[in-house]
Amino acid sequence: MSARAYINLQALRYNLRRVGELAPQSRVIPVIKANAYGHGMLEVAAALNKITTFAVATLEEAMLLRQAGNTKNIMVLQGVSGKKEWLQAAQEGISPVLHHEEQVALLESIDLPAAMDIWIKIDTGMHRLGFSPEHTQAIYRRCQQSGNELNIRFMSHFANADDADDDLTDTQLQRFLDVTKEYAAERSMANSAGICVFADSHLDWVRPGIMLYGVNPMLSGTASDFSLQPVMTLTSTLLSVHQRCRGDAIGYGGAWVCPHDMPVGIVAIGYGDGYPRHARSGTPVLINGNRVPLIGRVSMDMICVDLSQCPDAAVGDEAILWGDGLPIEEVADSADTIAYELLCKLTKRVKFVYS
């Protein structure tokens, strides 16, 4: 049987309530880009039906929501470019982020068919997208005088908010507040980490992504630190169990050699499903409630586990790769990556089950 990702929509809604508790004065824009961090964008949007505004990365993602009948406001974090995209965004009630000179010039040269919300992005220190603080006033004015009916808002994004000791976060927030204080415009700055640990950054709108999916947004720790519940539980089954002997090399390259006689199990999951190929020996897997270590190399369709501590494990038993009872943050650490990447990388072979 193929791998399954169980998506717990109750947990998703619970995590959204946690955002509300942490940032009680702010409105919430759930970030559902990259197929809702791999959870299924349409299902996630449908489950959060009380929300007024969602955020996605691209106009294509926004249009997938529209084509599915979703009529909510949609913020497009990468913005739109070219006349055709601006017209389409205006027509569809989609709100782009404005982060580049070229977009401003275009706004000045076209007649939008409808009023539009836009978010001017200020680069407060991440140096990825956005206008420098010094240019913000001129950009704001040009938008106002562009001849289009624009409801202008401000946003910026933290670079290091996942590290509570990094001073840049405070510096970024101060720059943002300084530049925007003279305007009545609504403001948005906080991602999940900002929501969890920088209350001053909450402002009018918060933009939670990873925490909605029940992952701790900080550099270390797990979801329970912020009373979040994992939304995805990735499972598969034990395909085989064999007693191996001391000295037996397990899997490709013989990368792991049995130090003593021991039972070895084979779980039907691999990098062909999106399980990280670089997960080290020792990465935890949960079988019948026991944590057992992965051993040897991850293959395309299978991984090997040491069943010494789980001698009753039998063919057909369920294995949990992350989720309920096994924090994805730990698996990510063991694979030298972050939970965001693990969640986004599941492949089409994994069957999604929503409840």
Ligand SMILES: *Cc1c(COP(=O)(O)O)cnc(C)c1O
């Ligand atoms: C992805 C993204 C978010 C959400 O970040 P999380 O760390 O997942 O909460 C917020 N704002 C912007 C601009 C983003 O690109």
